Amino acid sequence: MSAAQIGMFVTMVVYLVAMLGMGAAVSKKNKTVGDFYLGGRKLGPFVTAMSAEASDMSSYLLMGIPGLAYLSGIADAGWTIIGLAAGTYINWLVTAKRIRRYTETTGSITVPAFFSDRYGDNKNILTFISAVIIVIFFVPYTASGFAGCGKLFASLFNSDYHIAMIASAIVIIGYTMLGGFLAASTTDFVQSIIMTAALIIILLFGTMKAGGPGAVYDNAKGLAGYFSMLSTHNPETGDASPYGFIRIVSTLAWGLGYFGMPHILLRFMAIEDDSKLKLSRRVATIWVLISMAVSVCIGVVGLGMTAKGEIPVLHGSDSETVIIKIADLLASHGALCAVIAGIVLSGILASTMSTADSQLLCASSSISSDILVKCFHVHISEKKLMTISRLALVGIGIIGVLLAWNPNSSVFQIVSFAWAGFGATFGPVMILALFWKRSNKYGALAGLISGGIMIFVWKFAVRPLGGAFDIYELLPSFLVALLFDVILSLATKAPDKKVIETYEKVDSMK
Helix, strand or coil, rough: CCCHHHHHHHHHHHHHHHHHHHHHHHHHCCCHHHHHHHHHHHECCCHHHHHHHHHHHHCCCHHHHHHHHHHCCCHHHCCCCCCCCHHHHHHHHHHHHHHHHHHHCCCCCCHHHHHHHHHHCCCCCCHHHHHHHHHHHHHHHHHHHHHHHHHHHHHHHCCCCCHHHHHHHHHHHHHHHHHHHHHHHHHHHHHHHHHHHHHHHHHHHHHHCCCCHHHHHHHHHHCCCCCCCCCCEEECCEEECCCHHHHHHHHHHHHHHHCCCCHHHHHHHHCCCCHHHHHHHHHHHHHHHHHHHHHHHHHHHHHHHHHCCCCCCCCHHHHHHHHHHHHHHHHHHCHHHHHHHHHHHHHHHHHHHHHHHHHHHHHHHHHHHHHHHHHCCCCCCHHHHHHHHHHHHHHHHHHHHHHHCCCCCCCHHHHHHHHHHHHHHHHHHHHHHCCCCCCCCCCCCHHHHHHHHHHHHHHHHHHHHCCCCCCCHHHHHHHHHHHHHHHHHHHHCCCCCCHHHHHHHCCCCC
């Protein structure tokens, strides 16, 4: 490796070791399974906000959005940002306080457990179905995070993909296994800061190398459709392609996913004081808007750097490496710049790790707490259950490593499908569980199953038809699940008196 590569590599290794250290530092605070999976509901407002958004954004923030803007202009990335920002704000505004109060009232520490507790489902059928859904969608989602880390090291240092991927997985599994939810939330908070620093550094350095803001703007302005929200630039032909109504609606639908994301909902459940959620909402929304806007700007700046010959032309999925290319250029300017570039690349690692750790935790809780204890009624001590929880987390991590073994797997296709899966299954059921007194366990079960089935049907059978059917599978599946939940709830008997009383108790809280 060159001196610049050594500087970046050492910085990234120091970062990984620091994450393990944080996991070890908070490990002694986990006295119960509730502490391990929900941090004892003691998160402060800033940690709640920043860890929620860091675990949400994943590598899409530092790779996907800049890549979209680099290739085709602001329309695709812009409508995605509008959908995600709206989903973030509404989820914090509508869902956060309600689920915090409801889960504390029912004593639920996981999303699957809440569904059964909310509806008086003594057989825990809703818990079991929900836990299976989490495992189905989160294990490959976690694998995509491991794959992203492996690809980053392999492309930067010409290292073996499998060794890099396994090493990254060991770090993520290690600090999450040691510290549980507190480790995941604390490291996610730190990682959100690193992600922010990476965005700012790359934007400033890239703009300077591209010739300044004026040169960046003039270069992009000369490309057909690049700055339009109703058309996209085609880099192959140089022409503008229309960005139609169906595509806009499909892109905006990404925002619906927030209502069903277990790792985000857990942050709402874990805040120490629900009166502080207003501050958390403001912090989270502002950070999401600014960070995504900066990501788009980096894509535009990257294109300007290509025009000046500072970085090579990036085709197709290679456009997602625009930040990596800029960081590599930064590292060539001396030892200090190599360390700064290492911090930038640690930001990309952070964006991936902050999502993977939360997914590992959710998936392991589904197996140990939801399926083993709540569904199968296995009675064991807290100490043994903690051990089983950690072993389940390691086991899921190993499966994730196996699924990530193919270096040619598509990271973002997996993310998109898993996002839709949770949004369509948990989203409608969660909204009705929190805000509709008449909803019952039969409707919730119908919503979970119909949403899950529809995701696969629309993705693999309907959407390939194209035309009006070329809509992101989340939107039609969400609507189908919502419809099934409402119809089955109305067609079957009303909830029991105890279920209604609990709902009214939560509803009366001010």
